[in-house]
Amino acid sequence: MKKLAWLGVSIAILALALPSKATESIVAEGVVNAPVGAVWSAWATTVGLNAWLAPHADIDLRIDGVMRSNYDPKGSLGDPGTIENKVLAYEPERMLSIKVAKAPEKFPFKARIGDMWTVLYFQPTFDGKTLLRIVGMGFGTDEESQRMKEFFMQGNASTLAQLQKHFQK
Numbered sequence: 001m002k003k004l005a006w007l008g009v010s011i012a013i014l015a016l017a018l019p020s021k022a023t024e025s026i027v028a029e030g031v032v033n034a035p036v037g038a039v040w041s042a043w044a045t046t047v048g049l050n051a052w053l054a055p056h057a058d059i060d061l062r063i064d065g066v067m068r069s070n071y072d073p074k075g076s077l078g079d080p081g082t083i084e085n086k087v088l089a090y091e092p093e094r095m096l097s098i099k100v101a102k103a104p105e106k107f108p109f110k111a112r113i114g115d116m117w118t119v120l121y122f123q124p125t126f127d128g129k130t131l132l133r134i135v136g137m138g139f140g141t142d143e144e145s146q147r148m149k150e151f152f153m154q155g156n157a158s159t160l161a162q163l164q165k166h167f168q169k
Contacts, residue, residue: 023138023139023140024137024138024139024140024141024145024149025135025136025137025138025139026135026136026139026149026152026153026156027133027134027135027136028133028134028153028156028157028159028160029131029132029133029134029160030131030132030160030161030164031125031129031130031131031132031164032129032130032131032132032163032164032167033129033164033167033168034129034130034167035124035128035129035130036093036094036122036123036124036130037093038130038167039122039130039132039163039167040092040093040096040122042163042166042167043096043120043163044059044061044090044092044096045059045061046058046059049067049069051166052162052163052166053069053071053159053162053163054069054070054071055070055071055072055073055075056069056070056072056075056076056077056082057069057070057077058077060087061087061090062087063087063088063089063090064086064087065086065087066084066085066086066087066101067084067085067086067087067098068082068083068084068085069082069083069085070082070083080104080105080106081104081105081106082102082104083100083102083103083104083107084100084101084102085098085099085100085101086098086099086100086101088117093122094121094122094123095119095120095121095122096119096120096122097117097118097119097120098117098118098120099114099116099117099118100113100114100116100117108147108148108151109144109145109147109148109151111144112139112140112142112144112145112148113148115138115139115140115145116136116137116138116139116148116152117136117137117138118134118135118136118137118156119134119135119137120132120133120134120135121133121135132160132163134156134159134160136149136152136153136156139152
């Protein structure tokens with residue numbers, strides 16, 4: 001695939017590649033009481049993710065790298081509860097984009113999970129904190145997509161609250 005230098009063209013081509021039914025998005029946004037570097041590390045490193053969200057994690061931060069995690073303290077990486085996200089793009093301490101490559105065995109929306117992806121934006125605030133914006137995109141209008149959208153709206157808000165609590169120490 002050719003790389004295009006002009007951003008407008010790249011965006012237009014990306015829009016053509018998306019399923020026409022999967023156009024809805026969701027946003028969870030909040031201020032985290034830590035500098036951008038610390039919040040980035042909490043999301044984008046194995047040690048960071050282990051510290052607040054997933055007791056089992058392994059992050060290969062590179063394009064097409066895999067972020068594996070398991071939220072069950074009794075689980076392990078590679079067991080049926082493991083989620084694998086593919087790294088689509090990132091800019092250190094500014095943006096991370098991921099897409100589920102393999103859902104956990106009991107994930108209820110397997111038919112639609114391949115339609116969506118997540119982008120996290122890390123923005124410093126004037127007082128040294130971080131504005132974190134979690135955007136989920138690619139939700140369709142069908143019933144399963146709408147239920148999955150609701151699932152991620154609640155899940156992303158909960159995840160953001162956990163991260164905020166982690167940095168309240």
